[in-house]
Amino acid sequence: MPVEGIGEGFLMHVMDSGDKQLIKLTGVLYVPQLHGKLLSVQKLTNKGFEVHFGGEKCTITKANVTTACALQRGGLYQLDILPKASKVAGTNPAAKAECIHTWHKRLGHRDPNAIRLLESHSAAKDFHLKSCVLH
Numbered sequence: 001m002p003v004e005g006i007g008e009g010f011l012m013h014v015m016d017s018g019d020k021q022l023i024k025l026t027g028v029l030y031v032p033q034l035h036g037k038l039l040s041v042q043k044l045t046n047k048g049f050e051v052h053f054g055g056e057k058c059t060i061t062k063a064n065v066t067t068a069c070a071l072q073r074g075g076l077y078q079l080d081i082l083p084k085a086s087k088v089a090g091t092n093p094a095a096k097a098e099c100i101h102t103w104h105k106r107l108g109h110r111d112p113n114a115i116r117l118l119e120s121h122s123a124a125k126d127f128h129l130k131s132c133v134l135h
Contacts, residue, residue: 005030009108012082014067020082039079040117044075053077 009028013021027043041051044060049067052059058077060072070077103115 001031001033003029003031005105005109006107006109009106011079014080014082015066016069021068025108028108 007028007030009025010026011023013023015021025039041090044051044117049060049062052061056072058072060068060070070079073080100112100115104110104112107115
């Protein structure tokens with residue numbers, strides 16, 4: 001499948017304890033024909049993470065700190081993630097407005113309408129778009 005772009009993205013991961021953790025992913029590939037999200041074990045280990053598979057669980061750690069856990073479902077290990085990225089811009093309530101093109105890249109080349117919807121969502125108070133010139 002052809003890769004149409006490379007960028008960065010964010011996942012809001014729900015740990016086993018119920019705690020939520022924002023994870024920044026770099027080198028995210030945009031593959032329009034792929035209907036789902038995949039993490040490369042090789043890319044993780046190249047960045048210094050350790051990936052351990054045991055029974056029904058996969059644990060991703062770095063420097064002995066657990067970053068994420070995935071459970072086996074339907075033959076794949078799946079991370080528990082929230083479907084919306086409500087804390088993409090951080091926790092600064094005075095976050096600076098950025099061009100939709102910047103957010104398009106940061107969110108793994110999401111549809112611009114989905115990005116506008118995120119801005120209008122009440123939970124995303126630190127997410128602001130500014131007017132920008134279309135390329």
